[in-house]
Amino acid sequence: MTHFITRAVAGFTFAVGLSAAIPATAQDLPSNLRLVIGSTSTGGDTYQNASIVADALAAELGINIKVDAVGASEGFKALARDSSGNTMMIFHDQSYLAELYGVRGFDNIFEEYTVGPTVSINPGNAYAVPASSPYQTMDDIFAAAADGTRVRVAIQPGGVSEIGFSAMKNAASVMNPGSEDNIVAVNTGGQSDKDQLLFDGQADVINASIQANEQYTQLDPSDQKAMRFVWLTARQETIAAANPEGMGALSRDDMLQYTTPETSVTLDGTEDFTFDKEFFFLFNKDMDPALVEAVDAGLTAVFEKGEIQETLKSSFFIPAFLPSAEAQQHLMDKRETYEEVISAIAE
Numbered sequence: 001m002t003h004f005i006t007r008a009v010a011g012f013t014f015a016v017g018l019s020a021a022i023p024a025t026a027q028d029l030p031s032n033l034r035l036v037i038g039s040t041s042t043g044g045d046t047y048q049n050a051s052i053v054a055d056a057l058a059a060e061l062g063i064n065i066k067v068d069a070v071g072a073s074e075g076f077k078a079l080a081r082d083s084s085g086n087t088m089m090i091f092h093d094q095s096y097l098a099e100l101y102g103v104r105g106f107d108n109i110f111e112e113y114t115v116g117p118t119v120s121i122n123p124g125n126a127y128a129v130p131a132s133s134p135y136q137t138m139d140d141i142f143a144a145a146a147d148g149t150r151v152r153v154a155i156q157p158g159g160v161s162e163i164g165f166s167a168m169k170n171a172a173s174v175m176n177p178g179s180e181d182n183i184v185a186v187n188t189g190g191q192s193d194k195d196q197l198l199f200d201g202q203a204d205v206i207n208a209s210i211q212a213n214e215q216y217t218q219l220d221p222s223d224q225k226a227m228r229f230v231w232l233t234a235r236q237e238t239i240a241a242a243n244p245e246g247m248g249a250l251s252r253d254d255m256l257q258y259t260t261p262e263t264s265v266t267l268d269g270t271e272d273f274t275f276d277k278e279f280f281f282l283f284n285k286d287m288d289p290a291l292v293e294a295v296d297a298g299l300t301a302v303f304e305k306g307e308i309q310e311t312l313k314s315s316f317f318i319p320a321f322l323p324s325a326e327a328q329q330h331l332m333d334k335r336e337t338y339e340e341v342i343s344a345i346a347e
Helices: 045-061 072-081 094-100 138-146 160-175 191-199 210-218 236-240 252-256 289-305 307-314 324-346
Strands: 005-009 012-016 032-037 064-069 087-092 113-122 125-130 151-155 183-187 205-209 227-232 277-284 318-322
Touching (some): 032 045, 045 064, 072 094, 072 113, 113 324, 125 210, 138 160, 151 160, 160 324, 191 210, 205 210, 205 227, 236 252, 277 289, 277 324, 289 324
Antiparallel strands (some): 087 277, 113 277
């Protein structure tokens, strides 16, 4: 039998037991909450994740939540202007990676905002080569670079697309110092731009995604657009948590061959580099901490029910809820690791 006590924090009454604190009332929360996202697309993974989470959280708290696809710059501005709690944000690792890469308009989120709970992972961040490529594995790519061959990698600079490229250069440097100079970036735009460079023979490797590029891996190898995956940056346990059917014709077992330890991109000669693209909340720095706690508690209740996990996984996202305090430490640790990688190749 679970025993409960109650405590009051800034107008909220929480029931505390074996489960995390859950607010007995949401009356102090805004009845209409604006949830801005760091993307302008209403068809991309940020919007999909935000919509799934917003619907579940709104139902749990009895409020209305509107997802607003305003993009990173406008999202941060909106968040900075509103300390009342009427505006919150969902974004992903781009929010701190862009700052590490020196992209204009991105500040240190851990200093300028309050980092909130994580909710999910998009496990599809990948790297691909043409089906006709001589590179069958990442080992082949590193061997070519060590032999003096120039390997061109198409990326969208300044964030999620670039971090795997930085990891490639770092791994090349660790294994064969100097060979990292032969892994070169071809800076371009979004996924369609990267794909086109591969189709046209202007890149040897591209940053890809399972969701966008799996279709090309099913083409006849003689097709100009045919591709092969060579690396998924996600952790092995992240991919293992996906549904067995995976995505398209690519099963979960198929994906696992492209993750560590089957596919190794070393971090330091001992551990492999991994990167999970995680989605999380951001709050105004001066927002009432009780509102953060209310969101944490509401999401705890949502994830304890278990329905959102199935909804996320059916859309090929991996549930990954951590309440704010744990999420902050987890994401700061990630930032520190990737800062070291970026700094190592800049030296």
